[in-house]
Amino acid sequence: MLQEAAFELFLENSYAGTTVDQIAQRAGVSRNTFFNYFPSKSDVFWVDLDESLGLLMESLRASSTDTPVMSAIRDALLAVASDFGPNRVPWALTQYSMIGSVHELQASAMSRLSAQAHVLGSFVADRLPAGARGLGRAASFAAFGAAVAAAQDxxxxxTTRGEFGPYLDAAVTPVCRGFQGAIDAL
Amino acid sequence: MLQEAAFELFLENSYAGTTVDQIAQRAGVSRNTFFNYFPSKSDVFWVDLDESLGLLMESLRASSTDTPVMSAIRDALLAVASDFGPNRVPWALTQYSMIGSVHELQASAMSRLSAQAHVLGSFVADRLPAGARGLGRAASFAAFGAAVAAAQDxxxxxTTRGEFGPYLDAAVTPVCRGFQGAIDAL
Incomplete structure (x- = not known):
């Protein structure tokens, strides 16, 4: 409800021109209720991204330590992507140019991804010998970079885009192959 | 001069607490003179990054079209990195946590890198057959991601860090190898 109300208002009045009070009012809840669900206005905008990133880390933490770490990353990314059929393009990806504040929203997406790349980097580094930890961090940032390019494409x-999986697979597999090769060669 | 004045003030009063007027005054120039050199306060902060990204694209545009495109990217990145000896760590990389506004500055760095990854992506895509352009964009974003991880490491x-080149090489070579393999396999 809150998300729908927010997206309606962003399209009507722009992102910058919408306040948390307006979102709460449109959804028929109090300002406090809004803040029970979302720490800030940008959190309601990026709810799909944050959910996906949460699922990604869950899937990775559940992966077997016997799986080569780059395969675990690829599997986890593709598992998250399988949620996104042709008609479930996150609203943020198609509409962000319609609601103004493009620069501000891109920056907020990038800062979320960067924070998450650090979390992923620590996870990968922990599965690698001490001398390969820098490689694990580089692999995480590279995989996220490739995933961003795939999501945009x-x-x-x-409307003929089809599912997200094949786009993500094409972009992330070379990253995983390249880094697994470098890790194995250590 | 403007850059030095700005960095002094950022350390004294924080990034958010420093105005363009204060920077101009400290450097002994007018506000208009500041804006002749920099479009905004964040541009004076990221001058090293912007210069490096400019050099990168210059080096790439000068590269032979006979060179495999991923080798051209790797060569261009390493050529730019060769400017950074152990004592020429960009101020922004070591001091940003000292001047507040960490989140805002990270977001502005990410948005600059993202814009530049698009420029790089178009360059790579133009050197590839039509069916491989998505791969070129993914490669560009992945290479930038790996370079960010390397710069942070x-x-x-x-102080025992040594030069930037070897860090960048270790992070970017697997990306280039992985994508060149995928491009060659098309």
Missing amino acids: WANAG | WANAG
């Missing part, structure tokens, strides 16, 4: 592909 | 390594 997929969103831009229009 | 290098800055964090302290």
Whole structure:
């Protein structure tokens, strides 16, 4: 409800022109209720991204330590992507240019991804010998970079885009292959 | 001069607590002179990054079209990195946590890198057959991601860090190898 109300208002009045009070009012709840669900206005905007990143880390933590770490990352990314069919393009990916504040929203997405790349980097580093930890961090940031490019290409592909999985697979597999090769060669 | 004045003030009064007027005054120039050099306060902060990104694209545009495109990216990144000896760590990388506004500054760095990854992506895509352009964009974003991880590791390594080149090489070579393999397999 809160998310729907927020997205309606962003389209009507722009992102910058929408306040938390307006979102709460449209959804028929109090300002305090809004803040029970979302720490800030940008959190309601990026709820799909944050959910996906949460699922990614859950899936990774559940992965067997016998799986080569780059395969575990690829599997976890593709598992999260399998939620996104042709018609479930996150609203943020297709609509962000319609609601103004493009620069501010891109920056907030990048800062969320960067924070999460650190979390992923620590996870990968912990599965690698001490001398390979820098490689694990680089692999995490590279995989996220490739995933961002894939998400943009997929969103831009229009109604014939199909599912997200193949886009993500094509972008992330070379990263995983390259880094697994470098890790194995250590 | 403007950069030095700005960095002094950021350390004294924090990034958020420093105005363009104060920077101009400390450097002994007018506000207009400041804006002749920098479009905004964050541009004076990221001058090293912006210069490096400019050099990167210059070096890439000068590269031979006979060179495999991922080798051209790797060569160009390493050429830019060769400017950074152990004692030329960009101020922004070591001091940003001292001047407050960490979140805001990270977001502005990420948005600059993201814009530049698009420029790099278009360059790579133009050197690839139509069916491989998505791969070129993914490669560009992945290479930038790996370079960000390498720069952070290098800055964090302290006074025994040595030059930036080897950090960047270790992080970016697996990306380039993975994507060149995928491009060749098309």
